Amino acid sequence: MFLRRKVRSSVSDDELVLALRGGHPSALGELWDRYAHLLFGVGMKYLKDTERSKDAVVEIFASLPMLLRKHRVERFRPWVHTVMRNHCLQALRGDRHDARVDDAPSPIVEDASDALLREASLERLEQAIGELNEEQRQCIRLFHLDRLSYQQTSERTGLPVEQVRSHLQNGRRNLRIILTRHADQDH
Numbered sequence: 383m384f385l386r387r388k389v390r391s392s393v394s395d396d397e398l399v400l401a402l403r404g405g406h407p408s409a410l411g412e413l414w415d416r417y418a419h420l421l422f423g424v425g426m427k428y429l430k431d432t433e434r435s436k437d438a439v440v441e442i443f444a445s446l447p448m449l450l451r452k453h454r455v456e457r458f459r460p461w462v463h464t465v466m467r468n469h470c471l472q473a474l475r476g477d478r479h480d481a482r483v484d485d486a487p488s489p490i491v492e493d494a495s496d497a498l499l500r501e502a503s504l505e506r507l508e509q510a511i512g513e514l515n516e517e518q519r520q521c522i523r524l525f526h527l528d529r530l531s532y533q534q535t536s537e538r539t540g541l542p543v544e545q546v547r548s549h550l551q552n553g554r555r556n557l558r559i560i561l562t563r564h565a566d567q568d569h
Contacts, residue, residue: 418439428474429474442466522554
């Protein structure tokens with residue numbers, strides 16, 4: 383599946399990207415020869431599963447023509463590495479979400495005191511989120527509560543992905559501070 387041709391053309395990555403944007407599918411084959419094995423390595427690093435990693439590489443290459451038309455790519459190698467990493471992280475986030483849903487206790491079995499504690503914790507968290515600045519609050523809600531990707535959060539907020547990451551990091555840190563402060567006030 384990950385066979386590569388031994389002969390590489392002297393065409394640059396930039397030229398291949400332009401050719402692929404122009405509708406030349408042969409450029410996709412050349413990019414595959416250059417990068418499929420590297421992306422497979424990224425997949426194995428994150429997914430730790432051969433078949434899932436192969437599938438992820440195929441998914442990335444299948445969507446590559448559309449992605450390249452949509453995004454301005456200055457350096458293909460780091461860009462495609464980031465696309466693959468984000469794809470894997472999103473897959474892992476989906477796994478965690480599925481596991482949480484499956485492992486969640488049945489509401490019938492849960493006793494009333496546990497339900498009250500959980501509800502109180504959620505109310506404190508919602509209150510703490512409300513104390514964040516607008517950008518942090520919006521990014522936290524979209525990314526963590528609505529389960530959007532960094533890119534989707536960026537598109538919804540109109541902020542660059544780097545700013546979304548920064549607001550998420552600062553927002554999580556501020557939430558810890560706010561929740562700790564509230565816990566200290568309760569004691």
